[in-house]
Amino acid sequence: MPSKTEHRSLLVVFGAVIALLAGPALADGPRITPSGLEVPRYVSLKYAEVNARNGPDEAHQLLWIYHAKGMPVQIVAETREWRRICDPEGGLAWVHRRVIDGRRSAMRVQPTNLALLSAPKTGAKVSAYLKGRSTASLDKCEGGWCRLRADGSSGWARETDIWGADPAVQCRKG
Numbered sequence: 001m002p003s004k005t006e007h008r009s010l011l012v013v014f015g016a017v018i019a020l021l022a023g024p025a026l027a028d029g030p031r032i033t034p035s036g037l038e039v040p041r042y043v044s045l046k047y048a049e050v051n052a053r054n055g056p057d058e059a060h061q062l063l064w065i066y067h068a069k070g071m072p073v074q075i076v077a078e079t080r081e082w083r084r085i086c087d088p089e090g091g092l093a094w095v096h097r098r099v100i101d102g103r104r105s106a107m108r109v110q111p112t113n114l115a116l117l118s119a120p121k122t123g124a125k126v127s128a129y130l131k132g133r134s135t136a137s138l139d140k141c142e143g144g145w146c147r148l149r150a151d152g153s154s155g156w157a158r159e160t161d162i163w164g165a166d167p168a169v170q171c172r173k174g
Contacts, residue, residue, distance in 0.1 A: 046099050064093070073095075082095070090171055104137070109162075114157055119156060124156070136162075
């Protein structure tokens, strides 16, 4: 059994390795990760409460708790068990892989409602509204437009009017 000093030394070394692995993942362009999936990529939070930590281990400091089941987040780095995520507010934290869902969602970050259109083109008929600061399932994106579903309604919105569709890394912090 390692002593406390040896344990701390191992954690420091482990943290340095993670930092080296995470750094390239924040650079532009997709990267292959331990899961075999590319980063950056979008997923959603699976539970109503998700702990966000400053490192990839339960021993790391708890930064905050997300209270938003279904909220879109962008994975920007990962270890075998942990995912470094960027949230719609620009927060960057580590969460355990068990608390994320591979289903895509998007969020209207602005407080104003967003008209969802019947077709992916300017001037199309409004088919529904997505409330400001709310989430919707994201079916697909094409040509700068995304098809969203929420509360039994669906429609198209410009990719730039929602958070959770832009393929570029959304958080550039540490």
